[in-house]
Amino acid sequence: MSDQSEQLLRRLETLEEMPTIPVVLAPLLRYLEQPLDTLEVQQVVDLISQDKSLAAQCLHLANSPLYGRWHNVDNVRSAVVALGLQRMRDIAVSCSVLKLIPKGKAKLDPMVFWEHSLGCALVSRQFARRIGFADPGKAYLAGLLHDIGIVAELSVLPVEFQEAVEFARTRGVPLHEAETRTLGFTHCDVGKIVAERWHLSPDLVAVLSCHHDPQSAQQNRDLVALVSLSDLLCRMCGLGHGYIEERQVNFLEEPGFTLLLDECPSLKGFDWARFTFELEAYMEEVHRLVSVLYGGPQ
């Protein structure tokens, strides 16, 4: 890494503008690590209800078919009861994370960024279920947070990051490749700093720091690989970073595929075409959800 890149990374590590972990997120993440049967409904309801705008946003997600709910739930308690604790935690974590980008400061459209993050969370969860991955809930969370390094870049290095985005956009190349060229490091390097500062669990640290190079992960390579493939699929299906990556991808040749195959043998006969077509429905609903969350009730 060049001196300049090191200087930039140091700025990220030391500056106070670094995003702080949302108030509700830390306890929610702690809960997530606990076995489901030790959780009490009231605890989760209280936690979410502390923040009225968070609670209202959670209800929007709770009423979306993507979270499995078809009938109107109108308060946090009935949402928790109807959807179950696992889903409600996913929703609450999503909403608290979605509040992260300071409005007006971002050069990258926050809606596009959160569409990608929410899309990747949902796709990771669905993909996990399909291939018999052990923990779909963890896959959801990892998908949601995988690009959180970008939030830090937007906050601390908005000008430099914008150059990387422009580089990627004009050449139609993946964002991390553009970052390597223009910044000398990627949102994975930055994600690692954020993850450690937020005291995220080691498996999430691995995802945030290695999802563009799953083989470099020291642990939880299967989770890293799963998110890496879901991320790529989202980007190829129009749920990317707001521009088109002009390239061809063969998922069977992706490093993440080989890694994940060891863990989930059913991946061998996976119907990539069908899974890709299914995402068409996700796209529509993710666009709608994020626009409701950001634009308020329409």
Add this chain to the structure above:
Amino acid sequence: MISAPSIPGRTSAGLDGPPSPQLIRIRDLVYQVAGIFQPDNKLRLLEDRCLKRMQAVGATGLHDYYECLTTKPIRQVELVNLLNEITIGETCFFRNQPQLDALRNVVLPRILEARTNMALRHLRVWSAGCSTGEEPYTLSMMMMEEQSGRLAGWTFEIVATDLNERSVAHAKQGTYGTYSTRNLTPYFRQKYFTPSGDNLTVNTEVKTHVGINRLNLLDDVRMAFLKGFDIIMCCNVLIYFDVLSKRRVIQHFYNNLLPHGYLFLGHSESLYGVSEDFRLVHLPSATAYVKSEKRQVVPLGGL
């Protein structure tokens, strides 16, 4: 207590309630048998199409209609009728823009690179099941546009075939009404079409690149003569074939394509479980198939 947010997009998923398990069964059946998939946001549309067919055959409900598609004697005919409903309105110029963009911006450069060492600067594209000609003419216009860009110094030809004689005649005529031309931008309208009454006729220069003929894709002898293609487009055709016929056609396509060739299918159409000859590749908001490597395929048709 937090008040409920309004739920304005409630129907955006296409359904007011959870999709009926019978509808999901029909969706899965159609995918399994025909290879065309209706995602959740299209389930309402699929339901409407089923309702239309249910009226026609007098089915009492989705469960009964599922029986019509699977166990009743009319099942084969009825599946074709449903597929016709599903693909209705698919024939128009610039039908699948993401697919065309991917072809132009990703596939074309890769093909040109693969052809670097081939002396002949001539591309061959086959529109297999071209219906009334909108697809081959769209490709012709797109490639004519590229002749001032990536295809500078290149020539190209588009072979267009269809089983239906009336479709072939219509394609040769090249005159289209407002429905077929709904996606045409003013630029393409003015540059490549001549108005005739309410209709538009494709200009001769677009037609000169396109050769249209009647062909049955199951005609092994004639299929074996079609060689040296860079790209095959075969949209919403294989869905009507049984699995053995699909395999036969796919094996032909394998032989018809050059080693670097691409096979494009229709929107949400898949070869899963049909053939190992091709492997799926992802392009921006589109999918295509490329030839699997190191595979020996025995020519069909006794040649």
